[in-house]
Amino acid sequence: MSKDFATREENYSKWYNDIVTKADLAENSAVRGCMVIKPYGYSIWEKMQATLDKMFKDTGHENAYFPLFIPKSFFSKEASHVEGFAKECAVVTHYRLKNSPDGKGIIVDEDAKLEEELIVRPTSETIIWDTYRNWIQSYRDLPLLINQWANVVRWEMRTRLFLRTAEFLWQEGHTAHATQQEAIEEAEKMLNVYADFAENFLAIPVLKGVKSENERFAGAVETYCIEALMQDGKALQAGTSHFLGQNFAKAFDVKFTGKDGKQEYVWATSWGVSTRLMGALIMAHSDDNGLVLPPKLAPHQVVIVPIYKTDEEFARLNEKAAEIKKSLEALNIRVKYDNRDTHKPGWKFAEYEFKGVPVRIAIGPRDLENGTVEVARRDTKEKASYQQIDLAHKIEHLLGQIQSNLYQKALSFREQNTTNVDTWDEFVNQIEGKGGFVYAHWDGTKETEEKIKELTKATIRCIPLNNKKEEGKCVLTGKPSTQRVVFARAY
RNA sequence: CGGGGUGUAGCGUAGUCCGGUCAUCGCGCCUGGUUUGGGACCAGGAGGUCGCAAGUUCGAAUCUUGCCACCCCGACCA
Structure with missing residues (x-):
C-alpha cells in the first residue's frame, strides 16, 4: 500500500498537518482556530508538564491559579502591554442568554450586559499584579515565586495546529523580587531551565539570547528567549523569559518596605512555554515516515x-x-x-x-x-x-x-544551517534559499530591523547571550556594528 | 482582515463547464471464511440533508445570491 501522507519535500506544511492529525495528536474542532488535543498528543504534553513542573518546583516555585477573566480596566494600566495585546482579545460582554422571540434558538439577552467587560486572558500579568499588591508589603514577603498552568486566548487571524491556535495551554511564571539584580537573575535562571528542558528532554538544541526592541514582550524591559531551528530552515521561539523591571509594580502600585524602612516598587519577571513546544518537537525530529519522539517524552517508549x-x-x-x-x-x-x-x-x-x-x-x-x-x-x-x-x-x-x-542529529542540522554573511546579496540569498540561522551585522536600530523584515521576511531571532564582540558593518545600511545578531524567518 | 483555492459516506475522491437512472471509486467500518516475521485475501453488507440557506427550474451535487468552514499567500502574532 502506498503512503497516504505528504513528505517534507513535497509539501512541508501538509507534512506537518498530516503528522499532527494522522499520529492522533490533535485535530481541528468545531470552534474556529481552536483545536482538540487528542489523548496521544495530550499525554506527550503531560510528560512535558510533569518534567517542567518538577524543574520549577526544584527552583523554588509554587503553583497557583488566577482567573480566566480580566476586567478590561486592568489592561489599560500598563501602556505598552495593552498596546501589544489589544488587537487579539476575546471580550465577554454579557452574562445571560434567552429564548429567541421567534422561537428559533437562543440569543444574547441585551438586558444582561456587564457593567465592565471582561477580557479572556491572553496572559495574566495584569490580574496577577493586581493580586500581588495585597500579597506584598515587606521585603520579608519577597521573593514571590509563582507559576500557573492555564489556558489563554489570543484571537489569531491565522491558526495552525499547536503552532498558533486561538486558545492554547501553557504555563506562566510570575515572580516578584526586592532588587533589580535578583529579578534579572531569575529571568536568566528560568531561561536556563527552558534551555535545559529543550535540549535534554525534547532533544532540541536552542540558542539562548535576548530579543531586540521590536520583538520584545509588551511591557518587558528585556525579553530572553530560546530559539530552535526547524527542518524547513525556519526558526521557532520555543520559550521566553522576561525581565519586567518595575513596569507592572508601578502600574499596579505594588510596593514593599525594605529593611531600611523605605518604600520601593518591586521588580518582576514572567516566563512561559506553551503547547507550541509540541510543534517544535514534531518539526525538529519527525521524518517522512511520521512522528519521531525522543524517548524521554514518548508516552510509550x-x-x-x-x-x-x-x-x-x-x-x-x-x-x-x-x-x-x-x-x-x-x-x-x-x-x-x-x-x-x-x-x-x-x-x-x-x-x-x-x-x-x-x-x-x-x-x-x-x-x-x-x-x-x-x-x-x-x-x-x-x-x-x-x-x-x-x-x-x-x-x-x-x-x-x-x-x-536525536539531539546530535538536530544539532548537526542546525550547524549545517547556520551561516555568517557580510553582504546584503549574501543575506538575501541565504534567507530566500536555504534559510536557517543567519549571523549578520546590524546597526542596532529599529528602522533597519523593520526594513530587513519588510524586504526579506527575516527577523532578528535573538542577540545570543555572551555574544562574541566583533567589529563589522550592518548588512543593510553599512553603518558600524559591534556584533553579529541572528536572523531567520520564523514561525 | 485582504487575495486565491476547496467543501460529495469516518478519510481521500469522480461527477460540476454542458441541469434529467450520477450519487462514482479506493481506504476504513460490519458479517463469515481463509490468513498473520513490514500496512492480508475472498465473498457478502451497512453507511450520504452532495458545507448551510434562499432562489431559478417541470427537475439542482451541477446554475444564481448570501453565509459558514478549512487550506495556501499576505498583514499580525508564542
Whole structure:
C-alpha cells in the first residue's frame, strides 16, 4: 500500500498537518482556530508538564491559579502591554442568554450586559499584579515565586495546529523580587531551565539570547528567549523569559518596605512555554515516515508486537511478552504490549512507526526457539536481533542512545544551517534559499530591523547571550556594528 | 482582515463547464471464511440533508445570491 501522507519535500506544511492529525495528536474542532488535543498528543504534553513542573518546583516555585477573566480596566494600566495585546482579545460582554422571540434558538439577552467587560486572558500579568499588591508589603514577603498552568486566548487571524491556535495551554511564571539584580537573575535562571528542558528532554538544541526592541514582550524591559531551528530552515521561539523591571509594580502600585524602612516598587519577571513546544518537537525530529519522539517524552517508549499463527503460539508469546514487559517496567521503561488480534503485525509496525514510538520489539515463534527478539529503533529505522538475556538493560541503553542521537542529529542540522554573511546579496540569498540561522551585522536600530523584515521576511531571532564582540558593518545600511545578531524567518 | 483555492459516506475522491437512472471509486467500518516475521485475501453488507440557506427550474451535487468552514499567500502574532 502506498503512503497516504505528504513528505517534507513535497509539501512541508501538509507534512506537518498530516503528522499532527494522522499520529492522533490533535485535530481541528468545531470552534474556529481552536483545536482538540487528542489523548496521544495530550499525554506527550503531560510528560512535558510533569518534567517542567518538577524543574520549577526544584527552583523554588509554587503553583497557583488566577482567573480566566480580566476586567478590561486592568489592561489599560500598563501602556505598552495593552498596546501589544489589544488587537487579539476575546471580550465577554454579557452574562445571560434567552429564548429567541421567534422561537428559533437562543440569543444574547441585551438586558444582561456587564457593567465592565471582561477580557479572556491572553496572559495574566495584569490580574496577577493586581493580586500581588495585597500579597506584598515587606521585603520579608519577597521573593514571590509563582507559576500557573492555564489556558489563554489570543484571537489569531491565522491558526495552525499547536503552532498558533486561538486558545492554547501553557504555563506562566510570575515572580516578584526586592532588587533589580535578583529579578534579572531569575529571568536568566528560568531561561536556563527552558534551555535545559529543550535540549535534554525534547532533544532540541536552542540558542539562548535576548530579543531586540521590536520583538520584545509588551511591557518587558528585556525579553530572553530560546530559539530552535526547524527542518524547513525556519526558526521557532520555543520559550521566553522576561525581565519586567518595575513596569507592572508601578502600574499596579505594588510596593514593599525594605529593611531600611523605605518604600520601593518591586521588580518582576514572567516566563512561559506553551503547547507550541509540541510543534517544535514534531518539526525538529519527525521524518517522512511520521512522528519521531525522543524517548524521554514518548508516552510509550517501547511497543511489543507478537507474531503468531496458532492460538498455542499466541499463548506462549503472551507469556514471554508479559515477562519482557515486566523486566522493562522494573527499569521504569514505559511499555505497551499490543496483543490485539484484529490487526496484523505489519499493520502495527506501520502504525507505531507513524506514531513515533522509539523502540519496537517484535517477537515470534522463531524468537521463542532461539531466545531472541527483533528490536527496531524508530530514529534510524535499523533492525537487529537481540538475545533475550538481559534485554531490559540493553533496551534501556538503546533508549539513551536514541535520545542522544536525536539531539546530535538536530544539532548537526542546525550547524549545517547556520551561516555568517557580510553582504546584503549574501543575506538575501541565504534567507530566500536555504534559510536557517543567519549571523549578520546590524546597526542596532529599529528602522533597519523593520526594513530587513519588510524586504526579506527575516527577523532578528535573538542577540545570543555572551555574544562574541566583533567589529563589522550592518548588512543593510553599512553603518558600524559591534556584533553579529541572528536572523531567520520564523514561525 | 485582504487575495486565491476547496467543501460529495469516518478519510481521500469522480461527477460540476454542458441541469434529467450520477450519487462514482479506493481506504476504513460490519458479517463469515481463509490468513498473520513490514500496512492480508475472498465473498457478502451497512453507511450520504452532495458545507448551510434562499432562489431559478417541470427537475439542482451541477446554475444564481448570501453565509459558514478549512487550506495556501499576505498583514499580525508564542
